[in-house]
Amino acid sequence: MARQLLQQCLQCGAWTLATTCPSCGGNAQAAAPLKWSPEDHRAEIRRKMYNVTDANWASSLASLPSLDEMKSVHDASEEE
Numbered sequence: 370m371a372r373q374l375l376q377q378c379l380q381c382g383a384w385t386l387a388t389t390c391p392s393c394g395g396n397a398q399a400a401a402p403l404k405w406s407p408e409d410h411r412a413e414i415r416r417k418m419y420n421v422t423d424a425n426w427a428s429s430l431a432s433l434p435s436l437d438e439m440k441s442v443h444d445a446s447e448e449e
């Protein structure tokens with residue numbers, strides 16, 4: 370819990386527990402990412418945040434080009 374309380378200023382790099390920097394008044398944000406757990410206590414919150422139950426969610430994910438597209442790009446780069 371304490372890791373999430375520590376903030377670092379984005380402008381000057383000073384450390385603080387507040388979200389505004391005591392040195393320069395700039396924005397400070399969490400100094401370390403949230404602790405990861407295999408039990409994933411925040412999964413429910415994250416699913417809501419990314420709206421994964423929406424029918425269009427899957428189409429918003431990144432995807433690779435098709436195999437034919439990759440082959441044509443590969444062939445073109447070998448000719449150079």
Ligand SMILES: [Zn+2]
Nearest residue numbers: 378381390393
């Ligand atoms: Zn600062």
